[in-house]
Amino acid sequence: MGRQWNHPLRRMLKKAAFSPAQPRRAETRLTQVWFSARQDPQRSPPGKSWSASSGRAGENATPPVFSRLRPRWMAFLSILLFLTFPAPFSEAQLDRLRRSKALEQPSTAETSMIEIPEGLFTMGFDGTQALEDERPKHQMWLPAFFMDLHEVTTAQYTAFLAATNRLAPWQWNTVDLSQHGDRPVIGVDWSDADAYCRWKGNRLPTEAEWEKSARGTDGRLYPWGNQAPNKDLASFALGARFSYSQVLMPVQSYEQGKSPYGLYQMAGNVWEWVQDWYAANYYEISPERNPQGPEQGQFKVLRGGSWSDLPKYLLTYGRFKLPPETRNSYTGFRCAKS
Secondary structure (H helix, E strand, C coil), rough: CCCCCCHHHHHHHHCCCCCCCCCHHHHHHHHHHHHHHHHCCCCCCCCCCHHHHHCCCCCCCCCHHHHHHHHHHHHHHHHHHHHHHHHHHHHHHHHHHHHHHHCCCCCCCCCCEEECEEEEECCCCCCCCCHHCCCEEEEEECCCCCEEECCCHHHHHHHHHHHCCCCCCHHHHHHHHHHHHHHHHHHCCHHHHHHHHHHHCEEECCCHHHHHHHHHHCHHHHHHHCCCCCCCCCCCCCCCCCCEEEEEEECCCHHHHHHCCCCCCCCCCCEEEEECCCCCHHHHHCCEEEECCCCCCCCCEECCCCCCCCHHHHHHCCCCCCCCCCCCCEEEECECCC
């Protein structure tokens, strides 16, 4: 049925055109084009046809030169179709990046929540060691509440992504749950953190709740006491190059560094979003009982310091601020509940 075309490109197409690694829809489209090319009379010169039953050129046969050209045209069409399919595939790949992590780990343990009792505690600090927005030191009363034992993990966040249409966090494509499932999720902005906590039936902690959970009632400088940070107490001062495996620690690390209520890593590992808007002078005007922060603002408050920060950023009374839409490798969160 015409001479076989033995160009190297034909051998490549024979191997690659219907490879199992390619989407089945590509095979279907190529088969349809091949079939239509054989059936469409417009592809033959007027008044000519091919006698399939005879298997040879007859009176109305397609000229031999067209038979020789047909494989070349089919190869060209095959290449065009193959090159046009990556675009929709990449869109589907984005959706898989958001959802597939949940398939890798079907069940995820719930985070234990620790009850923080009602009562007074010391918030803020005085003296030259404190920054202006960390002064004055003052007594604050809070009702009882619950706080996550540890930061929200990548494994836990996958269930949230699978159940919602939330945008995947920054750097999500580098997550390998078999290695990073117990690391804190990073690359989430304030609204991501807020949405996750609400999805769990919880909320972000207020700034005052966060400080009491980290500091207790004795006014300590760090969650573990007044001793300066070291590598047995927290993850900090690791530079600026991010890697889930190399700089983030499992969320239940550093037994010696736990807070008075037993919470893990209230200093270092990742900064943690809290509920409050930021105001530099808020301590001067805040209520003495259960403050909720300013009603509005330009920045949201973060607490605790990160894997990249120097020891001075790990202080229990230390305050930090970022625009709420910020996503970076230093920031995660944990949830609270009334």
